[in-house]
Amino acid sequence: MGTLLIRGGRIIDPSQGIDRVDDLLVRDGVVASIGRAAGPTDESFDASGMIVSPGLVDMHVHLREPGREEDETIETGTRAALAGGFTSVACIPNTEPPIDTQAAVGFIHQKAARADTCNVFVVGCVSRDRAGRELADIGGLFEAGAVAFSDDGAPVYDAELMRRALEYCRMFDVPILAHEEVLELTRGGVIHEGLVSLALGLGGMPAAAEEIMIGRDIALAACTGGRLHVMHVSTAGGVAQVREAKARGIRVTAEACPHHFTLTDEALRGFDSNCKMSPPLRTAADVEAIIAGLADGTIDCIATDHAPHAREKKMLELDRAPFGILGLETAIGLAVTRLVAPGRIDWPRLIDALSTAPARILGVPRGTLRPGAVADITVIDPDTNWQVDVSAFRSKSVNSPFQGWMLRGRAVATIVAGRVKFRR
């Protein structure tokens, strides 16, 4: 495969505590060295003014295949990932059929290999058929390559089943990725329950619906010693619970989505179904708590909850349109614009949240530029200002509320195992 030299970029690798301008040499698909390189190379890349990061990892992506290829496929979704700077995604198993068999895991791996884009790590179902009644074949799924387990799209409703899942997964040291929602409290809900839902006459989803379930699952993690990962935390109360659980030594991690640190429920005033997702956009105080949680490490990582829906599905009455928005191609821009540019977090923390931390949570050998590691690398232009244009997205869908937004920061090269897979 030969050598690739990335010259003169600001190399940030939280896994080694590196943050300096230097050269990075890749040989035969693995990181060879960081430091001034001498001698000729097959390929070289001028990264001056750029940030050179371990490849970004999005641990919460809905690729929709199999079953809903009209929204996204493994190929289009992973192309969107590359364009967004992600070298790895973890795909959530709420497909049709759900990923609850070894054959289904094999299908994803095969499709991903054929697409030849970024790494696709498979999340398996917690429960058979994602029905919430009995455990899926977690051991078999793990053997087939599943890196975590989740019934996302819905919570694991039966507390005893959740307890057993947390307990059982200790055997493989893999996390349960939990969608936290008390369904009785969100029935008929469309947006966050607050002043906006009241004024618009829309069904509300109270913060308590998330907080109660986070509380339950933290208690179950404490009593089992299992690994709980709280997906898309959206409430100030949820952030506080995770912070307190970590202080008590409970094995809990958490992620936040870019839209939850960017928008509030005020964005729903125009009844735009591209602002509808679950958990919903909350209040300014919740946004502030999420940013603070990302800054102090309570929230370990940023994940997009990339949820494509074909245009005709979103072009419906707000209460009938499905939940979910795109995330992959706007994640860096929103994180830089909302978090780094205003000085809320620094670059090393952002790279940690987008790469090193999610790789660690999933237990995958990524998120590092240590010599010998697979050369997954993202080169980011931290200062470029660009306008979001959904028609240029690689995703098959266009359901983004950020159409037309000016954002700062964007991936300019995405390198997977030493090969430049995307170049802007």
Next chain:
Amino acid sequence: MTDGSPPAWEHRHLLDLERLSAAEIGLLLDTAARLKEATNGCRTKLSALAGRTVVNLFFENSTRTRTSFALAARRLGADVVDFSTSASSLAKGESFIDTARNLEAMGIDAVVVRHASPGTPHLLARHLDVGVINAGDGPHEHPTQGLLDIFSIRERRGSLAGCTVGLVGDIAHSRTARSNLHGLLKLGARVILCGPPTLVSPRWQELGAEVSHDLDAIIPRCDVLNLLRIQFERQNTRPFPSVREYASLYAMTGERLRRARPDLLILAPGPINRGVEMTADVADCPQSVILDQVTNGLAVRMGVLWLTCGARPAATVAGGQG
């Protein structure tokens, strides 16, 4: 006045009262008043909208509002098409936006839309080039109902400023409550929302309303009581233990009426559940303006139709509310 162009109105749609100014609401009310007078109490016909076609696009059952809009359009000389959902393509899976676009392609001038989903008129307004009038979008707003309630109060009292209006009942699920609230507050009235805490959130105070859970306490302070229907069909779960308990706390009765100011006005948007929101003696008492509301509904809808799709050259059709 009805021979020429309507007064200056900057919106092509009427989607809600929340985003209208006091002056714009005043213009709507004044126009309705003048039309009511010019038509001898909405009984005679004008030709202001001759040659125009108004479509009643009702995705939710309605008899009174649909009839009122149809009659209002005809009183102004417009043609009216009633679009019925049962006979529509919706049963075949066509989206409501496609349905509306098809109707638009037939050369219509305005769409009066009722739908169970909040924001549907706003969505249509983004996709259609003709005027869109909201005839009720779920629990969100029902601007012409709000206007006709306010019109009826103003007709009796002259002005809304300083007037105390109690809205009683199922505030949570009531589009009438929301339109009344916005309109009344903008015109300087004091608004008290009254009902059990499961139907009246304290958050309404952030919008400038007073919130009470004690009907008996507010009755002596009110100049107007607007008794809203319990929207059983919109409730996921019963927000009170029984209708009997609700009625004992919040039904307007003859006995409660005796503790009110003698000049209290009683409004109800209807249809009313006699015995739930009010007893029969209250519905038919001299303070009741319930039947005035029906006539005034015609006047208000004539005003709205005239302003939104009246004599206006196509070239000036631009912008829009929202």
